[in-house]
Amino acid sequence: MALRIRPAKPGDRPAVAAFLAARHSTRVARRGELLEPGDHPALLAEEDGALVAVITYVVDGADCELLSVHAKPPRRGVGTALLAEAQRVAAAAGCTRLWLVTTNDNVDALRFYQRRGFALCALRPRAVDIARATLKAEIPLIGDHGIRLRDELELEKLLGRSSPGTSPRA
Numbered sequence: 001m002a003l004r005i006r007p008a009k010p011g012d013r014p015a016v017a018a019f020l021a022a023r024h025s026t027r028v029a030r031r032g033e034l035l036e037p038g039d040h041p042a043l044l045a046e047e048d049g050a051l052v053a054v055i056t057y058v059v060d061g062a063d064c065e066l067l068s069v070h071a072k073p074p075r076r077g078v079g080t081a082l083l084a085e086a087q088r089v090a091a092a093a094g095c096t097r098l099w100l101v102t103t104n105d106n107v108d109a110l111r112f113y114q115r116r117g118f119a120l121c122a123l124r125p126r127a128v129d130i131a132r133a134t135l136k137a138e139i140p141l142i143g144d145h146g147i148r149l150r151d152e153l154e155l156e157k158l159l160g161r162s163s164p165g166t167s168p169r170a
């Protein structure tokens with residue numbers, strides 16, 4: 001199986017929307033905002049013509065935020081390859097920081113990102129509880145591994161450095 005990574009094209013929009021919907025990621029609440037990842041640029045990974053991973057992102061000055069990162073099935077290296085391409089895209093756009101928000105229950109993602117040079121840089125206690133009450137009522141109370149879903153964790157990777165670091169941004 002040959003893995004192909006490429007930027008999404010306008011014709012990919014329905015497939016990306018279906019992929020995100022299957023992962024409950026058509027709307028993402030973070031930092032007190034509700035965003036629709038499908039409205040933003042995306043990188044796709046395909047194997048034998050089948051969509052197997054999607055990263056959506058936002059470039060804002062020197063920062064590149066990863067809005068959604070999903071691979072199926074996980075733990076096969078596809079997410080790692082797609083994340084490496086996202087890092088190249090961000091660096092080519094002049095970004096010096098790649099960042100994302102996840103939740104306190106997402107221990108698999110925490111492991112994944114930290115092993116790839118990301119560092120925790122912010123904790124927003126009860127931010128998910130607030131988002132559930134004000135932005136996205138469908139956020140479940142219980143998340144992965146039976147953990148109560150309540151806090152946002154922000155991770156970052158500073159680009160152009162040989163070792164991971166953190167910035168004072170919160």
